[in-house]
Amino acid sequence: MTRLPSLFLSHGAPTLPIDPSMPREQFASLSAEVPRPKAILMLSAHWGTLQPAASTSDAPETIHDFYGFPRELYEIQYPAPGAPDVARRAAELLGEQGMPTATQPHGLDHGAWVPMLLMFPDADVPIAQLSIQPRLDPAHHFRVGRVLRPLQAEGVMIVGSGQITHNLREADFSARPEDADPRVTEFTDWFETRLAARDIDALLxxxxxxxxxxxxxxxxxxxxxxxxxxxxxxxxxKLGVQSLGTFQRSLAMTNYVFGNA
Structure with a gap:
């Protein structure tokens, strides 16, 4: 089987699926551009644990891990099947490299189901989640990805879901796109340049x-x-970049595809 690319998605606010002013269609176009995976292993910013954990749910629930949003959002369900075999395989690979990984039931938080709803609206691609470790550094997470590489030759797409910039304290929810803080572009340009140059040391x-x-x-x-x-x-x-814009003054959305050269 052809080795799949890995992705990083900026999942935006939970309202992304219901807000017509947000870049929803771009996720569908991204889905059409990448090979269809047999399953997805998702690492979301919204599931953090001290040590890695992999979800073995057969039918993961849709977790509405937010409050104060329109009722319409809480009524959304994303009934994608789970991928417990992928979760156990990921735990096995990590454990072999000295990273003990728990297996446990866990649903899909909004960092997982929001972008997947837009990319795979039929909810027909199995998904397993793997937790991140917020107390550990980028080098740890880079190593996790390295260890999981064999999965991509087995039809599993590794997807990281977060946000290329994320400072909610500085967000201005009345701001227009043209009101973006110039520091956002300086940061994202630096990040994209280092990604394109494959300058791993600088990125870490x-x-x-x-x-x-x-x-x-x-x-x-x-x-x-x-x-x-x-x-x-x-x-x-080969780096693919999908720039979706900057919202609320300080929240940029960029998706990256790490494809085969």
């Missing part, structure tokens, strides 16, 4: 080297999934 050290890193990510759980996707990529990956 982004908190020291990237401009305005602490402003863009006061805590880095929303960026950690990109390092897992990067780790899963081929050494000579």
């Amino acid at each position: 050290d982004y908190r020291r080297q990237a401009p305005h890193a602490a402003f863009m990510h006061p805590t880095d759980e929303h960026l950690l999934p990109v390092f897992a996707a990067l780790g899963a990529a081929a050494d000579d990956y």
